[in-house]
Amino acid sequence: MSPGSRPPGPHPTIGPLVHLLAATVTACLWCLPALAVQAPRSSRSVITYFVARNVHGKRVVEWRIFDPASRVDTLFATVGAKNVNWDTSGTSVEYVAGGQLLRLQWEWGAQPWPILQLPAGGLTDCWFNPDSSCWQAAAVGGVPRNYSSNEPPYAQCHSELWESDRDGHNWRIIGADTSSCGGCYFCETWSLSGNPAIRRKPSAGLKQLQNAMTADAWGGPPEPTWPPDGGPQGPPDWYFIPFRTIPKKGLDLRIGTRNGVRVVRAPFFLMDLRRGTAKELETPYMRQEDWQLGFEERDGFLLVTGLRTYVFDLRTGELIFSPPEVVVQGAAWINPPAPPSVDKPGLQRLRQRFR
Amino acid sequence: MPSPALDSRRSLDGMMTRLHRLACAALLLAVIPGHPAQALPEVTLWVIQPPGQLVAFDLSDFSRVGGVRIPAAAFNEPDRISINAHGQILARLDDDHLWLWDGTKEATLPTAPKAGGAPDSTSRKWLLANDGRSLIVLERSSRDARGPAPDTAGSSLRMSETDLSGRFRKQIFSTHLKPCRRPLRLVAFANPCPEPSLWAPGGTVRDCAVLTYWEQLPAVFADAPPQATFHRTRCLRNGRGWKFGALAAERWSEPLLDMNADGSAWMQAVDDNGCCGWMNGSSNQTTFSIHDSSEVVFDEWAMFDNQNFNFSFYTDDARIAPGSRRVALSVLSTSWPDPPHDVSLDRHVDSLQFSAMRATRANLPIVMVVDTRPKRTEILRVPNAELIGWASDSEILVLMNGRLVGIDVLTGHRRPSDIRLRSAADAFVVWR
Numbered sequence: 001m002s003p004g005s006r007p008p009g010p011h012p013t014i015g016p017l018v019h020l021l022a023a024t025v026t027a028c029l030w031c032l033p034a035l036a037v038q039a040p041r042s043s044r045s046v047i048t049y050f051v052a053r054n055v056h057g058k059r060v061v062e063w064r065i066f067d068p069a070s071r072v073d074t075l076f077a078t079v080g081a082k083n084v085n086w087d088t089s090g091t092s093v094e095y096v097a098g099g100q101l102l103r104l105q106w107e108w109g110a111q112p113w114p115i116l117q118l119p120a121g122g123l124t125d126c127w128f129n130p131d132s133s134c135w136q137a138a139a140v141g142g143v144p145r146n147y148s149s150n151e152p153p154y155a156q157c158h159s160e161l162w163e164s165d166r167d168g169h170n171w172r173i174i175g176a177d178t179s180s181c182g183g184c185y186f187c188e189t190w191s192l193s194g195n196p197a198i199r200r201k202p203s204a205g206l207k208q209l210q211n212a213m214t215a216d217a218w219g220g221p222p223e224p225t226w227p228p229d230g231g232p233q234g235p236p237d238w239y240f241i242p243f244r245t246i247p248k249k250g251l252d253l254r255i256g257t258r259n260g261v262r263v264v265r266a267p268f269f270l271m272d273l274r275r276g277t278a279k280e281l282e283t284p285y286m287r288q289e290d291w292q293l294g295f296e297e298r299d300g301f302l303l304v305t306g307l308r309t310y311v312f313d314l315r316t317g318e319l320i321f322s323p324p325e326v327v328v329q330g331a332a333w334i335n336p337p338a339p340p341s342v343d344k345p346g347l348q349r350l351r352q353r354f355r
Numbered sequence: 356m357p358s359p360a361l362d363s364r365r366s367l368d369g370m371m372t373r374l375h376r377l378a379c380a381a382l383l384l385a386v387i388p389g390h391p392a393q394a395l396p397e398v399t400l401w402v403i404q405p406p407g408q409l410v411a412f413d414l415s416d417f418s419r420v421g422g423v424r425i426p427a428a429a430f431n432e433p434d435r436i437s438i439n440a441h442g443q444i445l446a447r448l449d450d451d452h453l454w455l456w457d458g459t460k461e462a463t464l465p466t467a468p469k470a471g472g473a474p475d476s477t478s479r480k481w482l483l484a485n486d487g488r489s490l491i492v493l494e495r496s497s498r499d500a501r502g503p504a505p506d507t508a509g510s511s512l513r514m515s516e517t518d519l520s521g522r523f524r525k526q527i528f529s530t531h532l533k534p535c536r537r538p539l540r541l542v543a544f545a546n547p548c549p550e551p552s553l554w555a556p557g558g559t560v561r562d563c564a565v566l567t568y569w570e571q572l573p574a575v576f577a578d579a580p581p582q583a584t585f586h587r588t589r590c591l592r593n594g595r596g597w598k599f600g601a602l603a604a605e606r607w608s609e610p611l612l613d614m615n616a617d618g619s620a621w622m623q624a625v626d627d628n629g630c631c632g633w634m635n636g637s638s639n640q641t642t643f644s645i646h647d648s649s650e651v652v653f654d655e656w657a658m659f660d661n662q663n664f665n666f667s668f669y670t671d672d673a674r675i676a677p678g679s680r681r682v683a684l685s686v687l688s689t690s691w692p693d694p695p696h697d698v699s700l701d702r703h704v705d706s707l708q709f710s711a712m713r714a715t716r717a718n719l720p721i722v723m724v725v726d727t728r729p730k731r732t733e734i735l736r737v738p739n740a741e742l743i744g745w746a747s748d749s750e751i752l753v754l755m756n757g758r759l760v761g762i763d764v765l766t767g768h769r770r771p772s773d774i775r776l777r778s779a780a781d782a783f784v785v786w787r
Contacts, residue, residue: 105406111430113405114777167756341406346421350411353396353420354442354458 044069045298048206049309049331050081051323061328065337066321068301068311073321076337077104079112080328083125084206090335094203101126101135101168107338116168123162124190128201135164136198137171142187143178156180157187161195209332213294213305215255215264219243228252228269228278236265245300246314248274251281264293268304270317281312282319298333305331395440395787398746402759402774403433403781409444414746414784417759417772423461426454433780437558440787441487443519445558453481455490457519468521480553485561489524490517493553493566495532509533512551512568527597532568556614557783563618565611612641612673613682616786620645620679622652627667634665634689641670643682643727652725653684664712666691671720672741672779677748677786680728681764685742685779686721722753724764735764744784754779 047066052059061080066073081095086106094103094115102112116135118126126137138161142154161175175195181187192198216222220242227238236256243249252269255262268281285308293306297314304310309331311321399420400412407430408422429435429446437445444456453464466479477496484491497510513529532551551568555561614621622643629636638656642649655661655668672685718738726732735751743752743759750761754776761770776782 103405107406109424109427110406111427169756340424342424343408343422346410346419347423348421350421350423350442351459353399353411 044336045333046336047303047309047311047321047331048076048334049305049323050328051325052080052328053325064323066311066331067336068313068320069299071320073323076108077112082329084329085127085203086205086334088202088204090204091338096123096126105338105341106335107340109340110337116164119162119164119171124188127203129163129197129199130201131199132163132197133166135168137162137164138190138192140187140190142181142184152183152185154181154184154187157184157189157191159189159191161192161197163197204334206329206332209334210294210305210330213296213303213332215253215262215293215295216241218295218297219250222255225252228271230278230280231267231269236263240271243302243314244297248272249314251295251302252278264290266290270312270314279317281310281317283308283310284319284322286310292330294330296333303331303333398784398786399440399442400746400752400759401438401783401785402776403430404774409436409438411442412774414761417770417774423456425456429454433783436783437483438783438785439483439485439487439559440785441485443483443487445481445483445490447481453521455519458487462520464521468517468523478550482553482555482564483559484516485559488519490519490521491515491527491553491560491564492517492521493551495551514553514566528566528599530568530570532570554611557785559785561616563614563616565614565618612670613675615675615679620675622673622675622682624670624673626669627655629667635662635667638662639667639669641673641684643675643725645679645727650727650731652682652727652731653686653723659712659715660708661712663708674742674744674751676745680726680748681734682725682727683742683745683751683764684723684725685740686719686723688716688719691716722751724751735762735767737762741779743779743782746784752782752784754782 044067047068048063049066050061050063052061054060060078062075063077063079063081064073065076079095079097081097081102083096084093085095086093091106092103093106094101095112096102096118097112099118099121101115101118103115104110104112118137120139122139122141124138124140126135128134129136138159140157140159143156143158144153145151145155156178158178159176160173162171163174164171174197175192177191179191216239218241222239222241225238225240227233231238231252234254234256236254238252239255241251241253243251250271250273252271254265256265257263266283266286268283270279270281271277272279283304287307290306293304296303300314301320302312302314304312305327307326309321309323309327310319312318313320398414400414400417402410402412403425404410404422407424407427409425409429410422411420412418413420423444425436425444426446426448428448435447442456442458444454446454447466448454448463451466453466455462455464466481467477477494479495480493482491482493492515494513494515495510496513510532511529512532514527516524516527518524551566553564553566555564610624612622612624620643622641625640625642627635627637627639638654640651640655641653643652644650653670659668661668666689668686668688670684671687674683676682720739720741722735722737722740722742723733724735726734737753737755740753740755740760743754746752746761749765750763750770752759752761754760757775759772759774759776759782761772762768763770774782
């Protein structure tokens with residue numbers, strides 16, 4: 001090697017510095033407490049729904065998530081959940097199953113955790129009261145009367161308001177009301193909703209989300225229109241509802257009332273005002289007239305849900321998803337579950353503890 | 356004479372060389388996880404917590420150390436989980452799969468490893484070893500390709516040690532099992548010959564595991580059918596390998612509730628022999644055995660005076676304290692008969708006894724702590740609590756009102772925590 005020449009490789013003063021830097025970085029990775037890292041949540045909405053399936057001769061209810069953008073339908077949990085409520089930040093969801101109130105982190109792979117045992121059957125709703133830091137629950141049932149085959153079984157309906165202690169272990173009735181129903185088969189109306197002891201922690205309930213889905217308030221203002229080409233004549237009358245996310249396109253459908261109840265009639269047509277075209281949307285197994293259909297448009301997709309559920313791509317009018325089974329509680333748009341959280345600092349501490 | 360510039364350069368080079376060595380040493384210390392300088396913790400509390408983790412807590416102050424995400428099957432059925440002193444976790448997912456956290460990463464393993472394993476007609480039971488590098492497997496393989504059938508086919512039994520990937524490392528024990536022929540097999544309600552089993556407290560093998568299997572004895576007379584007998588063998592491990600010895604003072608039909616690390620002390624429940632509608636045919640007992648001596652630490656009838664009632668109190672769980680001087684028991688009862696006064700025809704229960712029994716049952720489950728030396732003395736009884744384990748030789752951990760609580764068994768002082776549990780099965784106290 002000639003004087004002044006250097007062996008191949010890094011400069012001798014650089015090698016130690018690189019190693020020192022590597023050691024420092026590695027040591028910091030082991031030692032520094034870091035914040036729990038959660039993968040960023042996608043802002044794209046997904047559709048949540050429950051469906052009853054027969055698995056090996058046993059009826060199971062699946063909680064599923066459909067992502068219209070990727071067209072992937074995924075099992076989220078196997079549970080027949082009722083009273084499903086997301087917290088306002090969308091990080092956790094609470095529901096009732098098997099007489100228990102359970103909480104579930106709104107992330108993939110999360111497992112439910114029991115919060116409390118509910119006091120009785122016949123509960124229609126439960127919620128947390130932030131004033132008393134206790135749980136409250138609504139129950140309603142029929143008061144039977146001497147039954148004769150020609151008469152409805154109930155003469156009265158009885159409503160109760162329950163409240164737990166702070167631990168949720170013991171419950172007591174703090175309000176009750178019995179009122180005549182004039183002879184009825186079902187008692188559905190809980191008559192204590194105006195009780196001053198009631199306060200609800202804000203949440204986004206599946207039922208509320210579905211109630212907000214109407215036939216005519218999901219897009220732009222409905223405009224009366226003529227029947228589209230190939231569409232049957234009214235009644236009820238035809239309306240054009242412009243999409244919010246796609247200009248110059250909208251839906252033609254028939255909306256009317258029957259016995260005081262708002263009804264929607266199939267078929268539906270995707271109208272392209274720019275091209276002047278109309279395309280009938282595919283709605284297999286849909287009843288021609290439905291009073292409980294909800295519509296909601298997001299991110300260029302339209303969710304139509306009632307006894308059956310349909311998701312359409314509004315750019316093409318293509319039916320991209322329709323579960324073959326009857327959806328148990330209807331479907332709704334919701335923020336997608338977060339990816340499984342990883343407790344990175346905790347894992348570092350664990351590794352240090354058991355090194 | 357070297358120039359000052361050269362001196363300065365040499366000094367810089369020397370410093371850089373020292374820095375280089377220091378850096379390499381630091382790097383080595385940082386990346387080698389098994390550095391022996393750091394001792395394992397004496398005891399760690401592990402608790403199943405939402406959203407799907409098994410979380411380690413420091414028992415001194417119940418502070419959270421960190422958590423590992425576990426499979427849903429393990430989260431929802433904690434008795435599938437074993438944990439060792441190295442913070443490794445083994446979960447039996449289903450008949451075909453195991454899940455392992457080796458302290459660094461997770462892996463799903465097949466219960467029947469392909470390489471070097473026995474044929475498909477082999478049943479296997481996997482346990483976690485406490486040495487931080489092994490699994491223990493008990494394999495029973497049948498010559499009959501249709502699978503093992505203990506009453507009709509001969510089979511071989513093998514207990515082995517594998518590495519953490521399930522790869523065979525060494526054989527601990529093997530034997531050939533003849534077809535199990537029971538002399539009393541025609542007796543009504545006689546149990547069939549059971550599968551061999553391998554048991555260790557919490558599913559983690561420390562210095563001792565209990566192997567149970569049928570062994571055929573030769574016929575007493577030449578023309579008589581062969582007899583079967585039941586053997587429970589204690590496997591002792593020391594530095595030079597495994598040794599075997601019979602577990603003294605055992606009753607073969609009763610399960611073990613707990614055992615200390617070296618197998619010198621254990622607890623067993625002696626169940627009720629009631630039948631045919633009468634649940635309380637004998638007094639349930641729990642025995643504590645140490646060094647070949649055994650004493651009753653729980654006697655149902657003596658403790659609750661319920662021999663006239665058609666239900667039984669029994670020990671659901673038990674834990675031996677570190678040092679084997681004390682034991683803790685969790686007491687439950689069978690269901691209240693319907694109608695509740697359904698006692699036998701020749702017995703009478705007065706209303707005073709009846710209300711006393713109702714009051715006792717309202718306290719269930721009960722955790723009892725018993726000093727075993729110098730003589731049996733009950734030193735603590737905690738109503739409406741579920742036993743979790745021993746935090747030290749004088750503190751038990753229980754579940755009360757949904758939360759984990761430490762109780763000093765000598766003073767009764769309670770150390771509450773904010774750790775919520777679904778049941779006592781969610782928590783594991785793991786000793787080194």
